Amino acid sequence: MEAVLSTEKHALAGGHAHSESFIRHYIFSTDHKMIAKQFMFTAIFFLFIGGAFALFIRWQLAYPGQPIPLIGKLLPSTWVNGQGAVTAEWYTQLLTMHGTIMIFAVIIPLLVGTFGNFAIPLMIGADDMAFPFLNMVSFWLFPLAGIIMMSGFFMEGGMAAAGWTSYPPLSAIASTGQTLWIVALFLIGFSSILGGVNYITTILNMRAPGMKMFDMPMTVWAVFITAIIITIGTPVLASALSMLFMDNFLSTSFFMPAHLTVATRDMSRTAGGGQPLLWQHLFWFYSHPAVYIMILPGMGVVSDVLATFSRKPLYGYKAMVFAIIAIAFLGIIVWGHHMFQSGMNPLLGTTFMVSTMVIAVPSAIKTFNWLGTMWRGKMEFVTPMLNAVAFVSMFVIGGLSGIFMASTPVDVFIHDTYFIVGHIHYVLFGGSLFAIFAGLHYWFPKMSGRMYNERLGKLHFWITFISFNCTFFPMHILGIGGMMRRIYDPTVYDFLKPFQPMNEFITISAIVLGFAQFILVYNLLHSWFYGKKAKRNPWRANTLEWQAPSPPPHGNFDTELRVYRGPYEYSSPDSVQDYLPQTVSPEELQEQNERHRQRLAQQEHAQPVA
């Protein structure tokens, strides 16, 4: 007990010794925990912008041409018409910006930026990242890019409107908003690469003494593999964006076919001879792996959460690691399945179909191992666990609907319909975002030093989970019914008119879903200042971050760390407790067990008297 007290005092002294100016501490911080929080709050801010855009889209689809309630009249005239209804021009901008923001400014910064930064040094027992300064640069490029992207609002023609995939020729001839979109994405890509380099170096070089690669928690493994994909994939997007920028800004012809005539733009300088499909190949060479950038860290977080709250070792740890590596590898060679309808050689399409289907194997390994982890476990259904279980089930639905799209004959029918919209949201919202919710609640005590409110956490989970399914499941039906993915007004087609009640149902669910997120923000912010003080290890988890004080001071740990075992020794027969932290040495363990045995013996001795 005294030892614990003295180390805590030491931590306090250490914390004060490192006192920094406000700007160094809160704004231009090089501390990985502060950078993680900066990523988190910036990304949550963008989550609400992207979410608001989604609700405008949904309003237009359910009630086309009707004014947006309450705020329709207040919106600028470039967005809405005289009555306050969404215009077609703004609708395309909404679609583009919703996709771009949610992918590049919400999911990736939350999973990779927040959890990567927060968890890696703490989980491998390091004091900070390998390159703290680069880490700071990597964060600050992100809000800068966000501002550049959103500033398209002030330009003629508004924000980018060529879709988040920005296929040329449209994106190459589009207005200034599109140019800004390209620049912003380039910066975000650069930020990702800097982060990726930092993560890889940190994980390879800074693990605590005794920690082998196969002693790392799944979160660290997942972010490590993700960082490799980022370093390999993102630069290709950067070069593609460079070429698109040249086409857009300097009228070159990388992606521009010959003899293209456009009413709104002087094309006399454009020589032609380019290949629009080239963009699709380069773009998807990054953006398909990006799908895995957005799900693999989630899989890592969920693996840790499931093992902790099932009080059981992760089922098939090594298989889980190799499955992640397999998914990452396959993810890089399947980009062509986005282009089945773009005019691809059918034989090549078959190749991409087969390689895509193969991803089902490592994904199934992961799913069954998660189920195996929970199987007959002593489950504790706290908020992180609920969200993690939701992740597993939603990922299964998203994965299965992916197989429909992967098979070329079926894809002919459902390509570019609401089926793909439903699919991507089951993977990105049902998958990634639920994993994010799980991680946010799981590490909240470590991040803030306080406990979140469990009742609000559960309330948020249940409302989100139900309204999420009500929102996105019917989209599969709309898609099979033929509703197009980027349609502005479904009521102009007779064959889509019967679906209008379903569109209204989706929109109402989406509004509930959107507003439920305020519960999350309230819970996080309120608990951050007024929550119950958190102990060091509130979840009785094994991994290293729980050996640090909550919240960890600058430099993280106040004790010397040595790792003796893997991260998932729950309910181990070697220990009297149901968990066995990585740092407990065999001698300490023996002492603990001995003390426990003595206590039991005393109790037994005392009992006959009573």
Added chain:
Amino acid sequence: MSTLATTQPRFTTGIYHGKLGMWVFLASEIMFFSGFFGAFIVLRNLNIEVFTASAHMLDKTVATINTAVLITSSLTMALAHLALERGEQSKFRLFLFITILCAFGFLGIKSYEYATKFGHHIYPWTNTFFATYFTMTGFHALHVIGGIIPMIWMLGKSLVKGYPQEMHHRVEVLGLYWHFVDLVWIFLFPTLYLIF
């Protein structure tokens, strides 16, 4: 508990952070230029006549001189690192200075090439060959500039109070980057000037 185990630098791989990080970064740089090379292959196959005719308009002599200049700078960069590792400050300064000189020489010759092209009314938008030519060499030139900046900083530091010998690993990391920039040019030179 004066110093904590976790606050001491640890290099599990035996390679220090800077070097390891630079290797990873260079891997991503290779992918960056691969995108351009991929585009080059596709566009060349689509426009083989345009590419052949345009490539013959490039000045092979000037580019060969430029290649020699850049390779020399790579050599002097390596020598500069060696000199610093041995603690020979004046030699370090000299070799670093020659490296910077060569880097500026390369940029100067490149600008001359660009200027000649503009003089003949050849611009990036003239055709797909020149689009790839200007984009690829332009990004390469940006990388050269990216190398010159830390070099000048190091030279300035060594002129003021001598560059600390124990920080020679920084020069090594910069050297790695510089050799990569050189290597990219070794690929660009035959691709753009020689194969047609």
